[in-house]
Amino acid sequence: xxxxxxxxPLRQFTGKQDAVAVPGATxxxxxxxxxxxxxxxxxxxxxxxxxxxxxxxxxxxxxxxRYLGKDATAAKDDDTISLVPSIAGGRR
Amino acid sequence: xxxxxxxxxxxxxxxxxxAYPNECCGAMLGSNGDGVKLVREALPLENAFAGEQAARxxxxxxxxxxxxxxxxxxxxxxxxxxHSHPDCDAYFSQTDLKNSCPxxxxxxxxxxxxxxHHANSWLxxxxxxxAEKEELSY
Ligand SMILES: [Zn+2]
Numbered sequence: 001x002x003x004x005x006x007x008x009p010l011r012q013f014t015g016k017q018d019a020v021a022v023p024g025a026t027x028x029x030x031x032x033x034x035x036x037x038x039x040x041x042x043x044x045x046x047x048x049x050x051x052x053x054x055x056x057x058x059x060x061x062x063x064x065x066r067y068l069g070k071d072a073t074a075a076k077d078d079d080t081i082s083l084v085p086s087i088a089g090g091r092r
Numbered sequence: 093x094x095x096x097x098x099x100x101x102x103x104x105x106x107x108x109x110x111a112y113p114n115e116c117c118g119a120m121l122g123s124n125g126d127g128v129k130l131v132r133e134a135l136p137l138e139n140a141f142a143g144e145q146a147a148r149x150x151x152x153x154x155x156x157x158x159x160x161x162x163x164x165x166x167x168x169x170x171x172x173x174x175h176s177h178p179d180c181d182a183y184f185s186q187t188d189l190k191n192s193c194p195x196x197x198x199x200x201x202x203x204x205x206x207x208x209h210h211a212n213s214w215l216x217x218x219x220x221x222x223a224e225k226e227e228l229s230y
Contacts, residue, residue, distance in 0.1 A: 007160070008124060008169035009195040018164070043218060044195070055193040055220070057153045064153065084157045085195060088141065089188035090115065090148035091177040 002030050002075040005082045013040040027060055028071030030081055045083065057084040093227035094172065094197050094213050096120070096131040101230040104134045105208045108176035108201045114145040119159040120172040120199065129171045129197060135159050148187070149175045172197035172213070179204055182212040184223040192216035197226055 001021040006014050014020055015038075022037065024030030031052070035042035047053050058065045059082040065073045075081065096104070100120070107116050117139050122132040137159065141150040151173070160170045173196050177183075182200040184192075192198060194216050202209040213228040 005160075007195055008163075008171060053218075055191075059153075059157060062154075062157075082157055082160070084153045084160070085193035086153060086191070087156065087173055087193055087196075088148070088150035088191035089175060089185065089198075090141075091180050091185055092147045092187060 094129040096230040115149040117149040117175040174199040184214040
């Protein structure tokens with residue numbers, strides 16, 4: 001099963017686990033399985049329309065899945081999925 | 093609340109003053125327990141904003157992924173992001189809010205005429221509509 005690395009502040013929703021192995025043949029299936037297992041996590045990752053929130057970049061190993069197959073990107077055993085925030089700003 | 097250890101704080105201030113009149117940005121690593129976030133190390137990151145950097149910053153996701161891995165390897169946690177506001181106060185602007193992530197503390201350093209002036213820490217909500225001030229000590 002692919003493994004999802006849990007960012008520190010979200011471990012409160014996964015019983016303190018820093019990584020969770022979840023069933024799923026694609027990145028989208030894996031994230032859905034993860035948030036089905038830990039429902040409080042869902043709001044942090046998906047918006048009300050069920051889309052991944054704008055501030056979340058999903059990485060499969062070292063690649064942003066946006067440049068692979070997005071949600072349909074195949075996830076194999078031993079693959080690592082990371083949730084990487086999109087952060088910017090400015091004084092004005 | 094968030095507490096920043098002396099050496100980490102000194103490197104954040106030096107980074108922000110050195111980047112003046114541009115904005116700087118970086119990651120804060122440390123531990124999180126008993127309701128207190130403790131920053132033990134500041135990791136300066138490149139401001140990747142493609143335009144004028146005097147009023148904008150942008151972090152590369154790859155750099156944040158690397159920062160998170162570095163933290164895990166050293167048994168620390170990525171707990172926050174810092175950036176500077178040259179010649180204005182350490183508020184959380186609309187631009188900051190719209191490009192924020194609710195998982196982290198956002199420390200803003202006000203730099204006036206090239207010197208550190210004051211700082212605040214902010215906790216944006218998941219909808220990116222408001223940020224709450226967090227008690228900060230350094
Ligand atoms: Zn700002």
